[in-house]
Amino acid sequence: MSKRSHNTEDSSRPPKRPRNDDTQPPEEILYARQLQDLLVFRQDGLQQLRNAINSFKAFLESILYHREEPNRPRQLSILREYLESQKPADSHDLDKPFLTQLWQAWSFANQNNNDHFVSAVSSIFALLLKVLSGLIDFKEHGYLLCRTVIQYQHLRLIKRGLDAPKHKEFVISPCLRLLIEVVGFDGGQLAGELYKRREQTFDTNSLRRNLGLVRTDEDEDDAKRRVSVRTLTVRYVLAHIRYQELGDKIDILKQRPICSALFQCLRADPSDVVAEVLRTTEQNVLKDNELQRSSKAAVLTTQNLERVLDIATRSSERDEQTAIMAFNWLKAVCTITSFGIQRPSAWYPPGTTNVDLSRTAKSSNDAIDMGLDSLPFYDRESPVLRNTVLLSFVQYLRPQSNLKERELMLLCFKAVPELVAAYFAEKSSQLEPKLTNTWIGYASFLFEIVNLPLPEHAGSVDDEGFAQLPPQSSIVLESILPKPLTQKVLTRCLNQSSNLITFFAVRILVIAFQKLRQVRKEFTIGASESERPDLWNEAIDRLETEFTERCPGIKDTITAFKRLPDDEEHLAQREATTKLLRLYHEVLPLEALEEQFDISGPLTNALVSAQEASGPTGLRLPILENLLAIARQSSSVRWFHTQTSLRFSPVVTLLKLYLKDLTNRTYGDLLNHVLVHNSILCTNNDMQPCIQPLFVLSASLLDDPDDSVFHFIGDCFSRASRGPIKYQDDLDELAKSFGYEPESNDQVSLLLAVVAEQAKFVAARPDKEQKALVRWMAHLFVLHMDQIPESSLNVSQLYYRVAEALPSIKKSKTKVERNTTALQVRIRDLMSIIHQPASQQIARTAANTDAEELEEAKIAFRSIPEEPTSHPELTRWINKDLDLAFDDDDIAPLILCLSSQDGSIRQQAYAQLRNLSKNVEASSMEEKQQLHLLIAELLETYESHTAAFGIAEPLPYLASTFAARALAIQLDPAHFLYAKVNHFLLRRPGWNIRSLPPYWIRETLLSTPSDNTNITSFYWKEVQWVLEWLVDGVRTLADAKILLRSGVLEKLMVLPGCEFEGISEKAVKEKVMEIVWRVAEVGIEGADGLVKSCAGLSWSDIVAGGWKKGRQRVAKAVGQAVISKMGLSNIKAWQGTKLVAV
């Protein structure tokens, strides 16, 4: 209730009685003597003293609030003079303390119960101390006043004031203000002294009562103007917490009633007080690392957390800033372990991670192994909880209706996964389906619970990784399908008339199945690292059984799916339901087999729709993928049978879709699966995974041939699937007739045999169709022979058979073969498209650190230089004197033009170098012989290279960069490699490019240096030169292949393990890493060679292990570059950790 307004005319009440006192207006203080005269205590002159106190108050306020800035120095001088005059002659004389007159007046008023006078005197002391606190020159006087305050006889007066009856706020408040000033004076220097006298200054009962004196009927502005006793007491307690030393702080926090009372009325406190409470407790208690957890826990009781939560989420009139602050405070408290109440604990209750193996049955032969049942605690006892406070706090939250509280709860569950099972163990609520906002809120909350990430190491919080024993399946299950989601409830949800309820249930199940799959993976890793894998495997089985008992049968999902019409209005529901059906088949295949589900109809419809729309769009794409994944597991799909609604058979339709979206793994994998499973395409694990028959088939169809080709392919597929033995016999006979082993057919697809057989019927087709088919067949055979050379002999024979029936194919074949560049571009494009998702997948699945590592590699290593679009260097040297051209380094870029991808640039460079060679020979340069020799040998090398590999093949950069670097040496006879380079040049008129790197490795790494003066130093200089050349030289796949085939890489990769003397270890190691990185970067074959021939991945790990932490990332990044280039699936396939699609 607010105070009545002065102007309100209220005739029902008698008029206020005028105050009968002799109060005078404050007197202006002009000199110190005036103060001395006024502030004198006489028993008969209390009113005069009161007037004087008012005048002093006005004077002090003028100083404190800077009201008279020009007079301020004079006022300070008056104050100083007055205080000096009040100093006691003897500081130990208790009878005559500092400001004796005022203390006597307080004592007298106290004896006479003159509360108003007590209030006036105590207020003036508080004000004076406040003024002195802000004036650095008055520090001595401030100390003197504080010490006077903490004298026993004065503290007694204060204590009396603090204990005054509740309604006498005017007595209590000034005493609290005075104490607050003393605690905080000079950064809390006297706080300890004050706390020593806690009987008077920190009486628990008194403080607790005062903390409860809250004004509930005031708004924020009133509260600021008339500060309540509670607010002052809160500030006093907080000041103690802020300024006390560790021991006293612990002592204060032990007084639970005070800690509790501090938060009790938080809801009614003004915002600034709430902010102060939260800030001080966080900064001075929770973040104080010297305080023990038990002391911090005094602040963090469940009740206190609930009161802060009221401010954060449930108080509508509270300003937003305070609410956010309270929410952040709670988030920190719930998630930061050092704050006191959060203890790390996931899926293992204390003492359940290990067991004494020597006592288990497994180790003794005479006992029966009971597996998990031999563990006394496993799935039997209600688990011991480490975070009881947090549990009772989360029980208080309303996650179903308040999103902020849900966020807080999920944070708690994420930080402490043990709470999930414990929370649902105590909650009895069920998710009975009913279309209400409460149900939706609760269902979405459960979705979030299931969607929580898995704790690391299957919930073991030990630093050592996975525990010896698996976590209890009953605990894990609550995180996958919480208790309210019973089979009965979920089944009812799936059979609801409300689509929204069914949809929510389906989504929860989808996420639960995905989580179960993740848990299974995690358990498998746990089993591989445990001494008792049998227990882990048993735990997986047990978990899956319990999951199956809790989730509804597949038939309910099938029913729900059948209810959904196949139209635009039900796409999201169809997507979710098909995903759930797919997960049933993939995660719990045995459960899926319980109910027959004919996928053909929905699949055909989806294919028809995709075919009409020239590819599925929006949610239709995942629906089709889900149906295809289910169809893969199903035996009822007739892949090769053409249906009325589909233009082609399902497999050909799928092939067409795949050709439009080659990055789609679902399409590719399924096609491979169907065609290989039906023996139409062959497979061989020894082959590079990318060079599969499907790859060849796809490459042959990239021209988007007309439908007759696809009809023909469909027909061939159908024939091959119907009579695989017949066509296999044909192939075997063919092989036999040419004297090949039957095994040579291992890599020949039956499709080719069918095509060869059907070729004679193609001859009878109309011209247009025949042309299209012949063209496709030519591509198919050429690509087969080119990409799978192991099968080329047998495929050639099949080709001849086709050529007999269709002579026009010879022309087409020649055309295709002549245009090798186009063919290679086609293969390269296809490979890059097919491998795109793999590399993207790597980038996506790799943690952030991996991305950072790759980024770091890019920063650490120079990117491979790209060829410029213009080549001014071709003619730059002509316009200069020969000497100057060499000095200006114009020749080296010209030499590099021999490696240009553009044939005309290479020809021009060759002509220019020839001219240059003649000019050098005719010049008067000192080094002309050596230079001429070098350029002549380079030209000779180029000529022999083009003669061997064709004019289309550029000179490898390894050769051109070597020549460019050797040129610099020839111009500098003092160079440490001068002798060796000249020796090399004198050996032969041209260079064998493949032998170039091994030669220089032999001459430097495995030999002594030419300069014997300082062997170590020159040895490393030479090695470094070679390394720098190799880094510069690896720019294309051709360069990488030279290094891989010549065995140079293996020799270089030994270097990081060597002892380094006389050179920076980093200089050598990083150069080697850069060479390896470049080999991986230039192309998939480089990465492939590194993994398969040089154990590049293990090597990068070993090197990383030997490096300091800061540089480890660079080494790891090389491994990452290899993985991203080659594709994780290919690596796994090669390692044998994953089977290639069969």
Place this chain on the structure above:
Amino acid sequence: MANQQQQRMAATASNQADAQEQQLRPVQQVEQDKAFEAYYLQQLTKEFANDLDKLRSAGDFREQSLGVLIAALNQGTACFSKEERARIGDAQLN
């Protein structure tokens, strides 16, 4: 009315998605995700228009219910893999 509600829901959902976007991701990926979320929510509001109307007129509909409902609808994006989100989002952007 239903359209306005859909737009409001989409706008609020988009803001929530922004707030949750704490990790730094490539701009393209963020745009794809946003496009996917907008498309997904629009699809759901279209599919469940009747049920959503029923919820809006239900007795337990409070001030906070709308936010909870939008969050509930939107959380389904977690069922999609990153690749699926990127692919569908990308198709929406183009």
